Amino acid sequence: MRKFLIVIVLGAMACAGRKTEQAVVETHDTSTLALTYASGFRVRYEGNAKHVEVTHPFPGAVTGYKYLLVPRDQPIPTHADDEKVIRIPLQSIVCTATTHIPLLDYLHESDKLVGFPTTDYISSEVMRKRVDAGDIQELGVDKGLNLERLAVLNPGVVMGYTTSSDYGQFKKVEELGLPVVLNAEYLEKHPLGRAEWIKFMALFFNKEKMADSIFQAIEKNYLATKAIAQPIAKKPTVLSGVVYSEAWFLPGGKNYASTILSDAGCDYLWSEDPSNGFLQLSFESVYEKAHDADLWIGVGSFASLPEIKAADKRYTRFKAFQQDQVYAYDARKGAKGGSEYLELGYLRPDIILNDLVKIAHPEALPTHELFFYRQLK
Secondary structure, three states: OOOOOOOHHHHHHHHHHHHHOOOOOOOOOOOEOOOOOOOOEEEEEEOOEEEEEEOOOOOOOOOOEEEEEEEOOOOOOOOOOOEEEEEEOOOOEEEOOHHHHHHHHHOOOHHHEEEEOOHHHOOOHHHHHHHHOOOOEEOOOHHHOOHHHHHHHOOOEEEEOOOOOOOOHHHHHHHOOOOEEEOOHHHOOOHHHHHOOHHHHHHOOOOHHHHHHHHHHHHHHHHHHHHHHOOOOOOOEEEOOEEEOOEEEEEOOOOHHHHHHHHOOOEEOOOOOOOOOEEEEOHHHHHHHHOOOOEEEOOOOOOOHHHHHHHOHHHHHOHHHHOOOEEEOOOOEOOOOOEHHHHHOOOOHHHHHHHHHHHHOOOOOOOOOOOOOEEOO
């Protein structure tokens, strides 16, 4: 049985959501959607229509993408030429990232997913049942995307993401007459900013109020744990990442991972770095700075200490390795090996934060059991 460590308010809210999910029309007290942490999209309401803009769709973007969401029984209002019209509420959707999966699950719209690039990556138990039943079709990745199968599915939206200005296969998808919407949650700098993109998904199902309730519960949990960790005076030093192709990859100082480590009461050794992406450093420079780090959190796909040693004996020189203070986030995997951390974790940074506080300050959360993370042996 899954143990999500969710406060009672989340459970009660989810039950309430099931009772009211048939009410697909919501009223809005303001002309814009309130966002607290997310900076990558904005929403303006005009009558029953929603003007949605993804303002920062990929790194270095200078312009965004605009969408006009219109009730399927309403006429399309006059709109700007660069606004793509999408009829709502969606009756079906194709997603392209596992991080989109829990957004549908939490909004009780799991049954709307009809296609995904590589279904083995899906961990959600609800979605896996749909995969096994043949209700979610495997579509292939990038140039291997099966356009014919996608055309037959005819989803109301294909929700994608891109890391550059190259629209790639999405152009061909739009040539089929299928709307493409870019989800850029991965670019948010704050953990709660990524979680707040549940409000973005909710727009397409008229469930903004439900999404707001879900997010508020997650935020409350996160801030409560942060408040426990911040006053602790002694903060363990933290190293992260491993070597790939001759370079050590680790989070920049403004990266999501650096922020959540700081909130957990850790001293991430590269926290002063100004970048929000990933650094590529030499082994020697990392060792010089972090050989005496208390904790090593995040070691790629390594599953054990002997495996790390076999890959490069130099890893054994780190104090964290010698003292068995190495942690991976692969404690939970789906039925086909998909990572629950990489699927659910970005919606639930409160659970990640609980894990990190437990690792860094076990006395602060005495009853918490690690959920996503595990100590390597």
